[in-house]
Amino acid sequence: MTTSRACMRETPQLGAFGDSFVLERDRLQMTELAKRILIVRPDEIGTEAAREYDQAGWDVVLLPDLASARPRCESPYDLALVAARLPDGEGLELVARLAGVPTWLWAEGEDSLRLLAAGAAGLIEEGLPQLEPQNTPAPAKEDVSDLVLGGQSPAIERLREQIRKLARRREPVLVMGETGVGKERVVRSLHATSSRANGPFVVVSAGALPGELIEAELFGHEEGAFTDAKERRIGRIEEADGGTLFLDGINDLDLRHQASLLRVLERGEVRPIGGRQKQVDVRMIASSREDLEQAVAAGRFRADLYHRIAVHLLYIPPLRERMEDLPLVLATMAPELAQDKGLIDLLSGERWPGNFRQLRNFLQRLELLQEPDEKIVDLAARELAHRRRERSANRDWLKLPLEELVRMRLESAMPVDRPLPDGIYEAVLAEVERALFGLVMERVGGKQIRAAKHLGINRNTLRKKLNSLGLL
Template sequence: MNAPEHILLVEDDSSLRRVTEYQLSEAGYQVFSVDTGEAALDALGQDRFDLVLTDVRMPGISGVELLEKVVHDHPGLLVIVMTAYGTVEQAVAAMRAGAHDYLTKPFSRDGLLLAVRRAFDYRSLRRENLRLREELLRRSGDEIVGQSEAVRHLREVIGRVAGTNSSVLLLGESGTGKELVARALHRGSTRHGKPFVTVNCAAIPESLLESELFGHVRGAFTGAHQDREGKFVQADSGTLFLDEVGELPLALQPKLLRALQEMEIEPVGGKARQVDVRVVAATNRDLAAMAREGTFREDLYYRLAVIPVEVPPLRERREDILLLARHFLQRQGDERLLAPEAAEALQGYPWPGNVRELQNCIERMCVLAAGKRFELNDLPEAVRGDSGGAASAVLRLPADGYSLEELEKEAVLQALERCGGNQSQAARFLRVPRHTLIYRMEKYGLKAGPAEE
């Protein structure tokens, strides 16, 4: 059985307040009544309400001022204002300020209940629309949420590039949403009804990657008991997304280059065949620098980077943080609101793990937070700044000092701990290439973190 809707009633006329509270309670609603705007703000800070029903003229904070605070601090919470007969201009002002509806005093019991019921029907319709939109977003892969200039520019680039067959190289840190951009490119292309196939080049052992990409024939090597189509064939007529392409082994790069140049692949132990694939690649590494250093083929780099697209980190689009937080809360089906202090902390944190880290933070709060809204203490320690924030020193030095090797080992350990075991994020935090971090981990016998997502 669903819990009754919770209504906050704000009315300074004690007799009208008692009658209205009785009528709403008799209709099955849970009502909490106060006589001032100040008391209403206190109540909103302590409890979760589904609707605010407030008088316009009150001593202290007026109903319109209360409405403006609700719209700012509790977006999505519906407000109905009550105004005296002959003061329609106040009702118009309230509607312009964000009120859902208004009641003119004196109003009947039926008029009151009809207005409240209409408000909740509207809320249900809005939720259903949000649910359907989320479902459409999940199906299309287009979940690039944000209103910042960086996101608007990214959407413009996607719109211009999607309709071409040119190779695209997505550049950006881990967790910025490069796969979402790749899916948006596919969805906006003439190939949108064809397969979208993903390969994570960092997650597949080098010995298996050639077979994964190009396939093999039965008997080509030990364990090849039957023919297998590679990802290029699976993506034929569609889009192939090569994630973490910077981790592609140097020995395999000529074969990928040939596939891109000739649109021809050769399964292990088999014969060459033609394919029609649009390739979108992504990396969090500096492929241009790797090409200069000889750790990545220069000709392959230029073939992949026909159209390079930068995907911005979350710290460069801070105005999107709360939009993303609400987006992830909706996906979790959690209607609780963020306390102002929690919202401020989310916006102030540098998010080294970008959108993926924010998503994980919101999911964790939804599971662990027990209150009626999300407070500052519900955030992870690093986000709320208890450890001194991003600008604090990473090392805890003992009074008697460290050897240089101990110092280096501790830096690697703390970077891995701070980044949840993600090697790419830890390497970026330490400002070293990923292969340097892996070398140091092996040198000091440190356990590898989870595979890059």
């Protein structure tokens, strides 16, 4: 069995390729830790790969070309599959952009040695790799209930209480939370503690399926309903009859499919393509990758469907809102690091926009990079500083909140691998005031009375500030 080197410390040596190797057809192993995958390929092979990974439980992002993939490379992934040839360039560009993510390439006639030398984790020789489940059980340190729902922080206690209350209800639920917070795991817990626990639990990732396949996937089809419908297929909604359907990424449905979903919620009816209406008893739980109220206002999402699906709102807090639970999270992910207070303090200072998934990937990277005599906290500090510098260079500054802009500026001026300077508060405050006062004075044409009014201070205070800041 061949596994990605992201999941192993040592990789088998295969011929001239050194510690890179070829991923043969039917030989890609899925691990418990690899849960989010980026697939960049515009044809049916890419679509079929997305379907296979989605059905195997992965969170799939499927994109057709470099233009659509570039802005998504900052998101956390566990694995990437990329076509070496894309409509608008070479897939090797994404190998560089996805630094730290094992990126496999469909070589398709390209020079294999060149692709491997450029950093590809491996090559897919032909066709679609077939997923295989692990033969060994998941280790105890990956216990999902401890990781996602464990802890004593106020945020996680509120979440547990919400789950207890919603488990007694039958109405739909809209789950809100950032990427990597464990939405599916929370929904599974909600299903497992409800009266539907003995019924099926079905997960559909709408964003992983092209628009033309969503209807057949959700509602099913009869034999001969369309050209490729060689046999009858039960839709995922019907599969969930008597249980729970978790529709991840409901915002990815177009308006036509939203109307069909509304009929399910209002009447409990599904109509397979080419078939007759059927009654189903399904509790619908959905999540969205965007603010649905804003999508309604923009005309991208039906208001009636929003009000039907958002009967109850379940908010899953990001990791940064429950940092009190970080020692428990570390004990679950990496028990050997859980007692390192210096590391815990360092990790607590980060925002972790990718949440559990990003933190797990980071810890795995530390494990791979750590030298025998190196302190893990020193390595972590260097890696975090490097990531901040890369993030600062690549972000669109005009779209960032002021607090984040200030933080990024301070992080670049005060790297974690250097001692903190003295007098930080006064120096930083002076910089902020100089920018603010200077801008306001420009906007009012240098008139101090108007500037003082807009700033909310009296004129004498303004004059003293302008003098001290060298603006007079």
